Amino acid sequence: MKPKIFIDGEHGTTGLQIRSRMAGRADVDLLSIPEIERRNAAMREDLLNSADIAILCLPDDASKQAVTMLAGNNSVRIIDTSTAYRVAPDWAYGFAEMDKEQAKKIRDARLVANPGCYPTGAIGLIRPLRQAGILPADYPVSVNAVSGYTGGGKQMIAQMEDPKNPDPITAPHFLYGMPLKHKHVPEMCIHGLLARSPLFSPSVGRFPQGMIVQVPLFLDRLNEGATLESIHAALTAHYAGQDIVTVVPLAESAKLARVDAVELAGKDTMKLFVFGTPGGEQVNLVALLDNLGKGASGAAVQNMDLMLSA
Numbered sequence: 001m002k003p004k005i006f007i008d009g010e011h012g013t014t015g016l017q018i019r020s021r022m023a024g025r026a027d028v029d030l031l032s033i034p035e036i037e038r039r040n041a042a043m044r045e046d047l048l049n050s051a052d053i054a055i056l057c058l059p060d061d062a063s064k065q066a067v068t069m070l071a072g073n074n075s076v077r078i079i080d081t082s083t084a085y086r087v088a089p090d091w092a093y094g095f096a097e098m099d100k101e102q103a104k105k106i107r108d109a110r111l112v113a114n115p116g117c118y119p120t121g122a123i124g125l126i127r128p129l130r131q132a133g134i135l136p137a138d139y140p141v142s143v144n145a146v147s148g149y150t151g152g153g154k155q156m157i158a159q160m161e162d163p164k165n166p167d168p169i170t171a172p173h174f175l176y177g178m179p180l181k182h183k184h185v186p187e188m189c190i191h192g193l194l195a196r197s198p199l200f201s202p203s204v205g206r207f208p209q210g211m212i213v214q215v216p217l218f219l220d221r222l223n224e225g226a227t228l229e230s231i232h233a234a235l236t237a238h239y240a241g242q243d244i245v246t247v248v249p250l251a252e253s254a255k256l257a258r259v260d261a262v263e264l265a266g267k268d269t270m271k272l273f274v275f276g277t278p279g280g281e282q283v284n285l286v287a288l289l290d291n292l293g294k295g296a297s298g299a300a301v302q303n304m305d306l307m308l309s310a
Contacts, residue, residue, distance in 0.1 A: 117295025121213030268298030
């Protein structure tokens, strides 16, 4: 019998992208709720409890409500794409390449919290350096990032694309999260193995999908002996054998005149770069991904496939 998958919130941005990735798959039975019935709690509860894996594409409070609907039904496995459970100790963090054992943890877990798009890039750059002993736990990390506007969901998509929207956004690029209390910070701190919260400055560009995450570092503030080359070597060793997350060779990065935020739009992969001058005092770590790919829907499907392989 095929495993039954229910996407709770399938008509939202992340849910639609997950459905598109699963179109034509013959190995699963995709349960669905008509859009007109999406607020029908009884129908949702029945579908949630009928699934082998429920993928929650909901706001935090609605995700918590959905988990409550599954109380006592330990046969249903859950992938939650909200921020509700990303730092919960009893949920596996759904970044398979984060650690050597993380894919197995996801495969064996009943509860999986899908990472955020910005944290996927930031943690992907930071954690390997923490584990390699290069980056001190108390280093004052800065994370500067720009995302495609689809990361803001249907409301922001309408603001960016509909000139008749009552609150249109006309700017080509804008910052937000200025109080520095963004909901992604705890996730970056805990899974990045940091002892102090990073300074996170997110922004949005006038392009639908794509993302650049930057983590600039001063070499003299890192642990002794850190160089451009040793940082690149640590990242390369960490992701050796991976096909979804790759580290661009230093020689190739040195030839680049620019990095395009939309290069990986529509793809579920992530590229990592280390920029700087050999013998210099600074490096800039860069992650390139699709905010709805490896940053959301692509990661959810990857996690689902890992769970189905158990």
